[in-house]
Amino acid sequence: MAEKHTVTEALDASDINERIRQLGKRRVLELPQMLNFHMWLDGKRLARQSCRVVGESRTGKTISCNTYRLMSKVTQLPGEAPHIPVLYWHCPEHLSVSRLFTGLLELTHYQATRGRIPELRERVYHVLGSCQVEMIILDEAQRINAQALSEIRDISDILEIAVVLVGTDRLNTVIQRDDQVLYRFLSAYRFSHLGSEELREMTSLWEEHILQLPEPSNLANEKAQHLLSQATRGYIGVLDQILCEAAIRTLQTGKSCITLPTLRQVVKECSLVTK
DSSP, rough: GGGGGOOOOOSOHHHHHHHHHHHSSSSOOOOOOHHHHHHHHHHHHHTTOOOEEEEEESSSHHHHHHHHHSSSSOOTTSSSSSOOEEEEEEETTTHHHHHHHHHHHHHHOOOOOOOOOOHHHHHHHHHHHTOOOOOEEETTTTBOOOOHHHHHHHHHHHHEEEEEEEEOOOOHHTTTTTHHHHHHHHHHHEOOOOOOHHHHHHHHHIIIIIOOSOOOTTTSSSHHHHHHHHHHOHHHHHHHHHHHHHHHHHHHHHOOSSSSHHHHHHHHHHHOOOO
């Protein structure tokens, strides 16, 4: 039985190290939930309808939004401004009006980012129009102050750009402070926890497309799923962390698939359950 869990000769030390490096990087896997979300964003973008995306941390909001931006290719003809269909920005804490404007200019690689607020506003409107921006995704939008939210609403109205506010449930409280902002961002998409069947499907997809160990670990089995369900509580980000850590540890110990003891050890270290 011991031979079954030995890494095959096809994986030498350099191969193993490279696989470990790959597992430590941020990955993009187009999950069914992500495809459905991207279709929803497509509709908002075509209709130029602003909206919000809400969910707890580690439910997949950020990676899904950033992937959408990556899929919306930037193009540029000689002598013309680039066409940037989708801008994505991870908002800093206490986002003010001036920081909003300079941030948008930086996203479009515009050089002149200094000036008074009226000058910056005029510059932003000109650049967003020249770059034919269709959608702006603002992640961690609960960090935006009231004045900056009003400016964002105006950008949506005046330039007919679909602005997507992404954040935790605190975002709902923030936008309710101004009725005009609330009405502009009434349409909402919620990222939820994975159910038991979704967790099983995600585990199988991760095994096949992300972990890619020499032999299948069959982590969709009942015992492994019981462990993962308790440890992750349905958070896809936690599932990713646990599975990748288990795969790394498997490769480091010279095994070819994740065993239940290895998974149990990683779950004990990474579980959301209070110890």
